[in-house]
Amino acid sequence: MFTDQEAYSKLKKFVGNFPDTLVVLGSGWNKVLDDIKIIERISYENIFGVKSSVPGHNGELVIGQIGEKRIAFMSGRFHTYEGYGAEEATTPVRVFAKSGIKNLIMTSAVGALNEKYKVGDFVILNDVITILQVLDNPLKGPKFIDMSQVFDGKLRQKAIDVSRKLNIRYREGIYIYYHGPNFESPADKRALRILGADVTGMSMIPEVIVARSLNLRILGLAFVTNLAFVKHDHKEVLREAEKAGKKMKNLILGLIKKING
Numbered sequence: 001m002f003t004d005q006e007a008y009s010k011l012k013k014f015v016g017n018f019p020d021t022l023v024v025l026g027s028g029w030n031k032v033l034d035d036i037k038i039i040e041r042i043s044y045e046n047i048f049g050v051k052s053s054v055p056g057h058n059g060e061l062v063i064g065q066i067g068e069k070r071i072a073f074m075s076g077r078f079h080t081y082e083g084y085g086a087e088e089a090t091t092p093v094r095v096f097a098k099s100g101i102k103n104l105i106m107t108s109a110v111g112a113l114n115e116k117y118k119v120g121d122f123v124i125l126n127d128v129i130t131i132l133q134v135l136d137n138p139l140k141g142p143k144f145i146d147m148s149q150v151f152d153g154k155l156r157q158k159a160i161d162v163s164r165k166l167n168i169r170y171r172e173g174i175y176i177y178y179h180g181p182n183f184e185s186p187a188d189k190r191a192l193r194i195l196g197a198d199v200t201g202m203s204m205i206p207e208v209i210v211a212r213s214l215n216l217r218i219l220g221l222a223f224v225t226n227l228a229f230v231k232h233d234h235k236e237v238l239r240e241a242e243k244a245g246k247k248m249k250n251l252i253l254g255l256i257k258k259i260n261g
């Protein structure tokens with residue numbers, strides 16, 4: 001993978017004036033791009049020197065136009081379970097922040113740990129558990145950053161307002177990172193629940209830590225593709241997300257309009 005500086009220079013050649021909002025599309029969230037006017041698509045290989053290798057992730061930066069605004073979308077992300085260190089996996093966050101983004105909307109597919117949650121629920125994240133990131137923190141050195149309010153209060157409220165208006169069933173809950181690539185065992189899931197998490201997924205946290213260190217405004221959105229204590233696989237994750245594609249699209253488009261309105 002290229003260094004931050006190399007990636008930044010490559011990106012500059014493709015996109016001069018970078019948008020102020022970046023949406024990271026996680027597993028299954030790609031439908032969001034279906035009806036957006038696309039201005040540019042750049043493969044990650046051309047910016048970061050590596051492809052994304054996960055089914056359901058395209059591995060490209062997409063610059064789209066929504067109303068008057070240009071918005072950047074990461075169609076796919078780098079995960080630690082692909083073999084990247086947390087610092088490498090968060091290269092895009094640092095590079096795009098240096099390029100000018102201020103708002104970071106992160107999406108993810110998750111398994112529910114909270115027994116009240118249902119497949120198909122959206123979760124507006126209100127906190128994160130970072131302790132499983134302890135062996136590979138993306139920050140190095142004495143960066144004692146504040147994590148008392150990871151997700152931006154105003155962005156969360158906007159996500160709530162848009163979900164209500166669109167009649168989208170949502171929860172507010174806590175995300176815990178699980179390294180993967182194996183899914184959790186039932187005992188793992190019970191343990192994660194005891195730690196206090198509502199949902200679990202294999203991304204989000206390295207990016208959140210870096211984005212906080214760069215003072216970005218962060219919104220975390222998750223989509224429940226499976227219940228924790230039921231057998232499931234990646235195809236099911238994608239299938240469930242596919243069914244909700246239209247809602248995901250409406251939620252993100254509504255949110256972007258609200259942020260800029």
Ligand code: HPA
Pocket residue numbers: 109110111112178183184200201202225226227228237
């Ligand atoms: N665990 C971890 N990551 C996930 C899950 C899960 O159950 N579902 C979707 N992503």
